[in-house]
Amino acid sequence: MLSWISEQFSHYKPDRAIAVRALRHMRPAERKNLFSDDIMLMRTAEGYWFENLIYEQLIRIAEKTDTIKKIVRKGADVPKHREKIRLGVNGIYSAEKGDIRVRGNGQDLAEVDLLLFNKDKQVVFSEIVTSPADLKDLEAEIIYKKKLFGYMFNQEHVGFILFSSVDISGTQVVRRLVADPDNVYIGTHECEVMKSCLKGLRITSIQKQPEKNPVLIPSETLKIRDFDYKKLHDDALTKLFFAMDHNLTPDQYFSDPSVSPLVKKVICGGLYPSAIKALVANYGLRVKSEVLDAESLLENYTRVILAVDFPEMSPVIYLKPKKQRTYLKMVPSKTGGFKYERPTPSRVGFYLWLEATKPAIGAERALTVLEYCNTPLKDRIVEPAAQLPDGIVPKHQYRPRRKHK
Structure with a gap:
């Protein structure tokens, strides 16, 4: 599945419909900041938008093939009810903004940008970056998450996809990651290029209705290994x-x-x-x-x-x-x-x-x-x-x- 997804994103540039759908997961202020003069606010908004853009694109791809069997709901597709933070809670849950998190005794152990399953019901997780900063920390997190999901889903090998809107293919961290056949790196155009299709649109008034799609599943329904x-x-x-x-x-x-x-x-x-x-x-x-x-x-x-x-x-x-x-x-x-x-x-x-x-x-x-x-x-x-x-x-x-x- 990893190489197949990589092929789907070769020379990727989103059409306007997908780019607009990605906005529904963002707050009005965050959408507005996509074109802010404040560089820090703009980069932060671009990060949220790019993450949701990849999510929306994978949903559209999964509708046309069974290579991607299921995608875990996130963002606006997560019901408003959230599992309250309390001691003794272990498993995968949706956080306040619809983020996907793993909790151990109520503590957040890990957060992933995307979680999906292939046709063999094997779990694959993804991280989505828009900056080359903190790659060493990212590498350590990936190693830990592989152990975590391997334990929870009883998998010897756990697939991982790294999406990036900046070219980090030549960094030592990415080279080490792609040396593992269970990992794949996918680079896209820069956010500045991809978001250009949104110019001229009223992007602050987008409906945030959850999508009804058989491809999507709630994180709370995942069958995982019990752990204390x-x-x-x-x-x-x-x-x-x-x-x-x-x-x-x-x-x-x-x-x-x-x-x-x-x-x-x-x-x-x-x-x-x-x-x-x-x-x-x-x-x-x-x-x-x-x-x-x-x-x-x-x-x-x-x-x-x-x-x-x-x-x-x-x-x-x-x-x-x-x-x-x-x-x-x-x-x-x-x-x-x-x-x-x-x-x-x-x-x-x-x-x-x-x-x-x-x-x-x-x-x-x-x-x-x-x-x-x-x-x-x-x-x-x-x-x-x-x-x-x-x-x-x-x-x-x-x-x-x-x-x-």
């Missing part, structure tokens, strides 16, 4: 503590078949006050320009949670400010300690998971986790011991760090 993501997470966390206590390297940990490759992050637990004080003393935390001490941390934040990102084995600290429905994500700084990266808002499923996390980590365990992850200690200026008065040793010393090969 919370159990996979808890098993991975138990194994991580075992690896730390038995001096196993991260490579040895990840090679354990009982550690699921679907787990992207483990939440170690909330920190007790002793662990918070040890964290500040040894590593430090900076929120923008403010350096937090233990007293201000305990006084102004109700929760401090330690997690570890996989497969980077990188620690993350989540802070919850008092009287706020958000968590501050803190990541390691190259100069040592942790720095503020971004907020985790209450509207995402991961927020609920953090809210349900109880204090469980003391000082010794917290420092063990951070050392295992090779977290840089905070910068300290320590005078040479010879210059200190007799009998006085430096209060803080760097400890030799265990190296993981």
